[in-house]
Amino acid sequence: MARIPHPLVARARRLAAELLLPEAEHVDQEGVPPGHVEAVKRSGLLGVAAPVDHGGSGAPPAVLREITEILAGACCSTWFVQTQHHTPVQMLAASGLPVRERLLGPLSRGELLSGVAYAHLRSHGRCPVRVRRRGDGWRFDGTVPWYTGWGLNDVLLLAGATDAGEVLFAFAEACEQPGLRASAPMRLAALTAARTVSLELDGLWLPAESVVLRTPYETWAAGDRARTRNTGPAVLGVAEGALSLLAEETAAPLRARLAGVRRLAYDLADHPVPHERTGERLAVRAEAYDVLRVATTAAVVAGGGRAMALSSRAQRLAREGLFLLVQGQTAETREAHLRTLTASGGVTAARDPGGAD
Template sequence: MPVGHIEALKRSGLLGVSAPAAYGGAEAPVTVAREVAEILAGACCSTWFVQTQHHTPVRLLSTAEGPVRERLLRPLATGELLAGIAFAHVRAFPRVPVRVTAERGGRRFDGVVPWCTGWGLNDVVLLAGVSDADEVVFACARAREQPGLRASAPMRLAALTAARTVSLTLDGLWLDEDAVVLRTPREEFARADLPQTANTSPAVFGIAHAALALLLEGAAEARETAEALRDRVDEVRRRAYELADHPVPHEVVEERLTLKARAYDLMRAATTAAIVAGGGRSLSLASRAQRLAREGMFLLVQGQTAEVRRTHLAALAAPAGS
């Protein structure tokens, strides 16, 4: 992915689309943030994936207290700095890939972060680990190799290699207490995280709509397929966002998971249709249809939890039409 994509995002103000206005952000409604995400994912999923990481530290810092908020929130909200995240491993409990211990007025991080996207592009990374007190500790660090932090070579992936994903080895990385953004009991983190990971990512609809747009450029039968699929995609999109905005998130987790699996099916149908309509040209690495299909494959496992995996596999095993 060209560095110019990130520079353009920084200049555009989109990195602060949901950030507080008091810190230089747009404080836009969630509907706007979702549409931005859909457009970016449909245009370049690698660019979407790198920038989507940025919004999690912005959200956490918006509700944090202390010097880390005052030091980082404004430059992140205005696009002066780009942030990444490195905490998906916290969901692996009872495994604890990263341990955090109190040491010398700060926190020591030890372990391996399997996935960290945007390495070499990010200025800041939000790390997390679990303490002996069974707390999840989030802290901000410079996104650079330093004593106690070593990055792997960029991973070669079937899709989104351009997003520059690495693993991080933490061997006594020490961060000052002022770098800590949040400490929360692990069980509370898991409870809050569940309804979030049950939501359908706007990127799924972005990829689906991009594939449908390709079909609409094709022959009559391709256009007919696009029209039939578009109505289904739009209905699932409407319902998924409606549930994502439910005032009591834990009441509709199962419904969200079911809709997420349905959205995956429709995205896959749209990208498959684009490949079929493209014929042999779709096998070229220059083909947009096959790129969208590979990006869709990536979204099937992005942010995947055990609950998401179980629901999706059950949906795939169910008889057609059930």
């Protein structure tokens, strides 16, 4: 008997089929339009993992992963704008601070869309954003190198490092204001459409009531490292999108390989101890990237000269694949991926992870 999909998965498939995929090449060249954001807000997908008592769906991680694959495979730029939202929701749900009651409901119900500005924390020791006490609030100074969704997000989750070795996360309005100025949108090889800018912080002051988390850097970093070792569902979604462009006899062996990677990756993601089996997680992650590379390359080859046109879905997916190679990257994942790429035998070693820790 066929499995009945979760209602939000069915909704994601309709959104992808009726709006995201038909418009993806246009969006890639012109930018994610506000209409796409409004459609995502109306869909309920922004509350997939949010608490039911605040208007969310409280769905299990497997549902969020499946939705991620669907959206990323249809329009990676739109997926990337909306995926920023889930971290603030999860952080608010776990917080006991006053900002939880102010923002968790609107974010869970899709009334507001949040972006994130915290990847720079992975450069701890040379973190470009510093936070200091100022009166009954906090002052932020420095540069956020990457912020996605500018002009589309309603609020942003901003993080910086304190002189006491802590990291502090707080919410701000996602607009220019005293102490916060955005650069012009960046021109990138892929996902320019997601409206990425850098943010200059020069004395941005946020009240204590905007803070959602304040914790030692190592506490936060340990959880962040554990998350980034896992395979991103978007990688599998873009690979699936590329395979859909191939003849079935060409796609079949790659689709079987992708299914095997998906099974391993999600079994590891569901492992109850996130800090265990590190080697296996990194190996499967590298294997997923190799499937993505082969799938997107095959789509370009099958498309021939037409694949070089900016209106080609194949070349868009190939460029999005390049983006996903570095999205969410840490020093650990970069070094592990490079070791795999340069090792004798390549990524095929990941298929038999018997020596994983």
